[in-house]
Amino acid sequence: MARKIRMGMVGGGEGSFIASIHRMAARLDDSIELVAGCFSRQHPKSIQMGQQLGLESARCYASYEQMFEAEAALPADKRIEFVSIVTPNHMHFPVAKAALLAGFNVLSDKPATTSLEQAIALQQLVQQQQLHYGLTHTYAAYPLVRQARQMIAQGKLGTVRRISVSYPQGWLADSADTQASAQASWRTDPERSGESGCFADIGTHAFHLLEYVSGLQVMEIAADLVTQVKDRLLDDDGAAMLRLTNGARATLMASQACTGLGNNLQISIYGDRASLYWQQEQPNQLWLQRRGEPQQLWTAGADCDYLDVAVRDLCRTPAGHPEGYIEAFANLYRDFALLVRNGEQLDDGLSIDAAVRGMAFIRAALLSSQNNASWVSVDPLALQKQID
Amino acid sequence: MARKIRMGMVGGGEGSFIASIHRMAARLDDSIELVAGCFSRQHPKSIQMGQQLGLESARCYASYEQMFEAEAALPADKRIEFVSIVTPNHMHFPVAKAALLAGFNVLSDKPATTSLEQAIALQQLVQQQQLHYGLTHTYAAYPLVRQARQMIAQGKLGTVRRISVSYPQGWLADSADTQASAQASWRTDPERSGESGCFADIGTHAFHLLEYVSGLQVMEIAADLVTQVKDRLLDDDGAAMLRLTNGARATLMASQACTGLGNNLQISIYGDRASLYWQQEQPNQLWLQRRGEPQQLWTAGADCDYLDVAVRDLCRTPAGHPEGYIEAFANLYRDFALLVRNGEQLDDGLSIDAAVRGMAFIRAALLSSQNNASWVSVDPLALQKQID
Amino acid sequence: MARKIRMGMVGGGEGSFIASIHRMAARLDDSIELVAGCFSRQHPKSIQMGQQLGLESARCYASYEQMFEAEAALPADKRIEFVSIVTPNHMHFPVAKAALLAGFNVLSDKPATTSLEQAIALQQLVQQQQLHYGLTHTYAAYPLVRQARQMIAQGKLGTVRRISVSYPQGWLADSADTQASAQASWRTDPERSGESGCFADIGTHAFHLLEYVSGLQVMEIAADLVTQVKDRLLDDDGAAMLRLTNGARATLMASQACTGLGNNLQISIYGDRASLYWQQEQPNQLWLQRRGEPQQLWTAGADCDYLDVAVRDLCRTPAGHPEGYIEAFANLYRDFALLVRNGEQLDDGLSIDAAVRGMAFIRAALLSSQNNASWVSVDPLALQKQID
């Protein structure tokens, strides 16, 4: 392995679940080194966190603006090579924008922004700055999700006819949950989460998985969003019907009010030659259904010769040694390191274009829902014009 | 066990899958005796089939009209006590009507009729004739479906918020399937199946399961029906969003074009206190999800003391001895025999009222789909007026 | 379907679980008619039960001796054609013997006898009388068990190397269970169950499944039987290592003291080309593992073209319509009816020879266990000599 890529992090102070996942993911394959960060707006806290992470105090900053300025002033072989953004949602855009303007590549937690307009602006900025931008759509980095995508791209399912994707969670099922944690608090706050709650937070994952695996795009959506828990200001539950580019149909459900459910993202893709099923809570299993044949259970594993070579490379262990969420995240970091170091192309599912589509999905879902679930186009430009 | 109830059958000639299931179900518990039938419009064929089933030739009829007339003329202790209808869909209504008019109780395969108008007419006739009518919604007769219903009725799920029900099948996924069997042929023929194909055939099962288990009614529906397979005249695939009486939301998917799928009816019910999951292909398992507790796997079994007494009575074996589709069907027959013999009330999920709701669902789904998935009320009377 | 075969039943009075299963199984396919029985040694009770089952009082007998005598005296076209034995274990042999001597075919619940000597005597009697004898090894009548057997016979697994079979139940896990039911009471009573408890009751099922599916025979056994529950007189738990004819090895576990378990008979067969896994509680699923390929999930179903024709004939429904324990039992009855009516050969797994092997297994397991789990041959003749 060659030298480690130098990473700076924005966000991820004490108690941030997702930031600790990002850091574990960045460490796992030894291809990235955390060298700078702004972990809190309070400088002492930022320094304290940085020290815990083995950083020099001088590179623990009090603001991201200051960080980008100071790092840009460092010699090229010392300064950070990319910025990992793990703040609450509303800060993703301003931080990414500032990072790109300061000349840094960006790997951002999702969603890319809190509005479609921001996403389009970010897309333009990425193109203009000729820098790398990646969005951590974790679920698209599971080996068997990539395998599913390959199989569909290779025509193993024939024409895709219908997709069912659903994402029930239960962690916000009670009204008491709203204030029970920092994560819940900002996700249910329009100021910090944007115009949507559940659909922005996890509906986008379901939408992304659908487009990513199928290779199709959603043309229009009819959505019915709901706030199930009293006194909440944003949607915490909803469903939609979708029409896809090739005429295929889909349903999408996302909810954070499903009592007792964990993180049960799942997808069925029905084609005219075969069908597939995958479930995030059993990520090492992919079911293939073919007419007149026994069902097949495809398994992740570095030694599974029936998997695509690129998929096997995403597995660190042979079949039977379960890998999971952190490893999927680590796949994203490893790929981004390879992009930064060698210019190896990042999977397009993680690009700013996918990010724009995600924001278009949220916008279209909201518009449709406000209009009694009438059909709304998911085309980003059409949606933007509609607003202007 | 008391004496056997005398049954006459209409339909169910050579090669009818569903009729052989009905007969096995009727036999299983020894409470019913098949004594008459019209198995074919060709008298010799009807006689041949009847003889195979152990009937006297004299009671193997060439038409249902003739059968009802002849049976009605027999002494009360000899003539049939109810009619089992297992014809193709378009004959369910005329046969049921004639049977009721002739004074016979009716147990009909679903759907009750091929139009809402017929269903309403049948409903009136049932009330007027003061006879028993039952519809064989098999899936509602699985022990754990009844258990789920009980648990929801008892408030164990709290307020139901969202339901996902889907019913993917694959047996009509190819265009060649349309003519591959008698079953396929009439199901895809508007003359014999009615105004809808897939939604009438299995969408109604999904709809019924949803209303039956939840105890809620669907208020309105936005449906998007599709014909996936070329040259087919009726819908073979579709999905809908639903709004329920208590404000809960639901999605419903039904398809016969899902390559490789068997008969995978499944339902998730999410409440504010707990959630449930059940799948027809694993009918002896019911999953209960409660917040902060391990998931519970409820099992069918006559010895499962944690099940409702009425549910245990639907089990013929102790836990660990799998029962299935035929046993569920037999539960329907046994219950109908008890109704005829002792006047024991039939489960209301199998009543003519539920049948009317099923036809209202089909009608509303079609109307909505024809109108680009706009919302349509599922109220039978409102729908009827809309037509008039 | 041709005329029904006339059956007489011995045993199966009020409250007998297994007898009601036998009767449902006999009824299901309409190929058998119950016309006589001795359901209790108390004549009034026998009559009462028979009447409930629709029999003439005259053919409800007070003893099996009387029944065989009276039935034998009836005209050939009226008398019973076979006897179904559903008594407690200790009566299987005397009833079967008397039936055969009276000229009747026998279908017996297992075990065939309560000792090896009786089994050998019965084997000789069957041969001498030139009558049909069948043993209801239910689990061998599941479609996918037959499929597994076929696949192994066809060499799809290559050489079988190792088999794991286990049968944990929990219904006798407490000392209070011993007297909690009639079933428990006689199974734990040396007078009525024979020299073994658990191994005779369910160990034989595991042993039979092993030999039946693999087509191999067990050469020798080292067994360690235990009485886990205080004050019980027979084994209620045990395990064994086995060596098979081709040098393959196996382990067998059977227990009725596994708290919370249902009826979890399961078997893994490992070959040098592929492996198989089947579990009774999920009888419609058979797992095939091949090197370097996705696992395959084979499903039962009359329409599963990848199954053997003979296996499909054991399925009454298409894939996705679960069948279970009663249907497996019905397969046995249907096959026995075909044997009696048409002389169609019965599956050899249900023959008196298999019954003798089952008793040899029990005897060998007991001998081994009494001798600190030393190796004992399972050859019936060798074992018999050892005693003599």
Added chain:
Amino acid sequence: MARKIRMGMVGGGEGSFIASIHRMAARLDDSIELVAGCFSRQHPKSIQMGQQLGLESARCYASYEQMFEAEAALPADKRIEFVSIVTPNHMHFPVAKAALLAGFNVLSDKPATTSLEQAIALQQLVQQQQLHYGLTHTYAAYPLVRQARQMIAQGKLGTVRRISVSYPQGWLADSADTQASAQASWRTDPERSGESGCFADIGTHAFHLLEYVSGLQVMEIAADLVTQVKDRLLDDDGAAMLRLTNGARATLMASQACTGLGNNLQISIYGDRASLYWQQEQPNQLWLQRRGEPQQLWTAGADCDYLDVAVRDLCRTPAGHPEGYIEAFANLYRDFALLVRNGEQLDDGLSIDAAVRGMAFIRAALLSSQNNASWVSVDPLALQKQID
């Protein structure tokens, strides 16, 4: 987080699967820093590997003897604090011995040694040197395995009656496999693997899991080891019956000749109050069976309040975010770092005492198998005397 513990590694050159897992595990939680290593006996290769891992060349050694000498000569705040041993099995003992004698703590891949005598010698050395020794029994570091152990220790299962543990793998199922990889090659070579093949390699895992989870010890064993694949010199398959300290019984199966199987370690523990089931390939699921209650599915997750606090601390993600094999390994490294830094007690399942028991198990299994599966004590001292 406090400072990182300095680690030296012996073994783990190019292509070593298990070494790369050890290094990922050591990195994951940022509590350990790899600073020195002997990755190959060829100095240039060792240096090359070390450089890839970010080490100074000066601390990439050509032999472990040289490494220990040189590191011991470094200042206390620079030299390694523990040695991670990831060599082939036959080198575990000499390296561990040399490390301990040089004053270094040791974390060793399993098995600890290749003979019982070595294990006892190592045990004495550990005690004498007052240093820390840990064995990486990965499977004992899965959160739900720890939970199972807790539940049994707390009496939730009552008295353990029977345990079934089996470990079927298929990666050595063909004779061609023997030379197909370095891993296979040394595992099947008596010179490098020791006196046993499969039982030493994975039988020990099964044995360890059994003793670890149950809290019981195996008293005696009757084992039947086999070489299934032609021309192989060591056992590649086998089974055993076990008798435990409290009178409980167990069966153990381990095989590397099970075609098509992955890494399917699984254990059932049957108690007189409840039973448990866990399977390595689904490590985030633990099944609890209680009499008269629905089965419970316990799930791993940092937010699962029903888990023991110590178990939750082993989870890095909330329920529904799968963790796996690497995370289990990382738990071992994190715990060992805490031991070295803070003296926090290591889980006793990973101690040298457990290692000695593992070697006693192998020895006893071999002795038993050589003596036609007669019973052999698993007491290390008794076994040692037997040899002397």
